[in-house]
Amino acid sequence: MSNASYHALIHDIHVLLVDHDSEGLISTAKMLELCSYKVTSVELASSGLSLLSSGHSHFDIVMANINSPDLHGFNLLQQAVDMDLPVILMSDEDNAFLAMRALQNGAFLCMQKPAKMEMLTCLWQHVLREKKWICKEKEREVAGIEIRGDFREEYINDIGVDNMKNEDKLKEKIRGEKRKNEDEEYDLENRNKRIKRKSCIEWTQQLHGKFMDAIAQLGEGRCFPKEIQDLMNVPGLTRMQIASHLQKCRNHNWLGPQERKSLPTRTHTQEEARKFGSLPRLGKTSFPRCQIEENHEINRGNEFMPNDGGHGNRPIAPTLRSHQPHYEPFLSSSSNATPATNFSLNRRHQADDFYSFPDIDDLICNKN
DNA sequence: CAGTCAATAT
């Protein structure tokens, strides 16, 4: 990269600043702006998380007081790490333990709260260094995978912050193959090499419970990922993930992590034709607390359009949710040539989706 | 654009 492009990069750095202490937030933001960084500041970790997850804006570095009152600090951290963004942790207290945890989970640097100008002026160096490092790593990745073999790769991918079960398993595996006490060595290595993981949320009973709650509120025929996403209000949980889960639930009966073990019973009930927006058909086992079935007067204040003939597009404000796709059944006679008419924009699914993280709900306390 | 599905990838 030429000096010129470095120069360009420096002045294009977008900082996501997160701090629930609004005073500190403002002053730090001001300083950052003085350094001519682009700054977006939010107070809550969950807000930052949503910003990152939405993918609507690009960030280069995250500075966060991870001690967010909404308890999403570490979720934010993980999200940022998943997105290969360097995270600088700003702590208001002298909390070595927190700092350690953050570092373990991929934070780039921990600093004491009143941010200093000298430090901020150096931010760009961190960003650049990280970017370079990430690129290098990616190269190594494409080059080295075949050679290195599975076990190491698996280890690196699976040694998430959270799941000790896998970690233990893998450690055993490693011991089996090479009997050295390299555990710590690997940890160290991983710290430097950064933990990279294909993030994959776990649909725990809690999370699924929220899902089901949301679904209960939307009725049959109105059950769409976007609405569910809104209702669930779980920062970082994306529409795609919800859609995927929904698909899964509608197809086979989804089993929670618990009963997954207990009953390997495959009652493959034949699938009937389904309608769009339909509810998933789950076994009772998958209903956590929410008793949806009991009172079918869920339709409390729901005065929606009768779902019938709204077909003629309602030119309602486009900014708000207005639509109800008017699918009828699937499987029309199809195969009717729909010529090249609209190949025009064979677009990707909307980029509102990004990665998420496991144990979303463990750290979540806002139970509705 | 958003939902949906089957197929496929991780």
Add this chain to the structure above:
DNA sequence: CATATTGACT
């Protein structure tokens, strides 16, 4: 394996 992603369709 459970989830994520994709492509084609409505």
